[in-house]
Amino acid sequence: TSVNYLDSAFRNIRNLGIVSVTSTDISSLYAKAQHVARRHYGCNIVRTEYYKELAARIVVAAVARAAARCNKGIEVLFAVALEHFVLVVVRVLRGPTSADETAKKIQYLIHCQWCEERIFQKDGNMVEENPYRQLPCNCHGSMPGKTAIELGPLWSSSLFNxxxxxxxxxxxxxxxxxxxxxxxxxxxxxxxxxxxxxxxxxxxxxxxxxxx
Incomplete structure (x- = not known):
């Protein structure tokens, strides 16, 4: 996993420098080893139809957290999830303001297990009374039991420039x-x-x- 080297990279990178991160631990990123994803990335995931996008957002979230710890933010230039690796390229933005803006873009995702609709949770510290209402589908009303799960935290902003x-x-x-x-x-x-x-x-x- 690349997460072990992120802090060192962001401590030494200059402003507007570009960091390229290649992650080859696809068994965890593609939800084949969910416990490893939780251990390495602090992220709860399941196998979905959009698992490659999910993998890219997991890696970007880890990159964003490492940058924020060093009082730096990121701009994602592009992210690629292929069969054997996930590649993420970001531009570094120095300063606590950029770090705070970057950290705000790491959010949890509400995922419907029936139709695979998903939406990032709304911002705010208040507990949502009925999180199912945020989803654009009505599976919770027509299907028995709990139909949605919470994935993440993930990068919630754009993956491309x-x-x-x-x-x-x-x-x-x-x-x-x-x-x-x-x-x-x-x-x-x-x-x-x-x-x-x-x-x-x-x-x-x-x-x-x-x-x-």
Whole structure:
């Protein structure tokens, strides 16, 4: 697991530096060894249809906590969960204000075990009288027993910086790095929820030339 090295990384990284974290303990991140995920990441998870996204949010939450302990915040540039590893790349933002804003983005997730609808819990310190009401589904009313569980804590904010990904694509085209272009395009599709047929490489190149 990469969590053992995060504190050292964030103690020494400069402002606006970039940290890349690769986690290969997929048995715990993909909920095959839930007790290990609880031990290493302090996170309660189950196997879901979106288990790869869940794995990425677990790692980002661990990265965010390590950064906050060093009075630093993070901006997630992208996260990738493939078959054998989870890769997370973040930009470091120094200062207690950034650290506090980052820490606020670590939240618990309410997950319906019947339809797999999910939603992050509302902010606040008050105990929710009926947390099922936060879910967009009505499974609790139509199914017997307790239908939802609490997962996390997880990173609740964005997993992509679209501008950064488009700059990566532009540079890969410029330098002829054909082997990574398909993956970068897929990440851009996901970050924008854009069908592949509507995606324009030339438009991406123009955006990168102009900057964000």
């Amino acid at each position: 679209t501008g950064f990904l488009k700059r990566m694509l532009f540079e890969s085209l410029h330098h002829g790095l054909d082997d990574i272009q398909t993956l970068i395009k897929t990440l851009i599709f996901e970050s924008e929820c854009t069908p592949q047929s509507q995606f324009s490489i030339h438009a991406s190149s123009n955006v990168n030339k102009q900057g964000d």
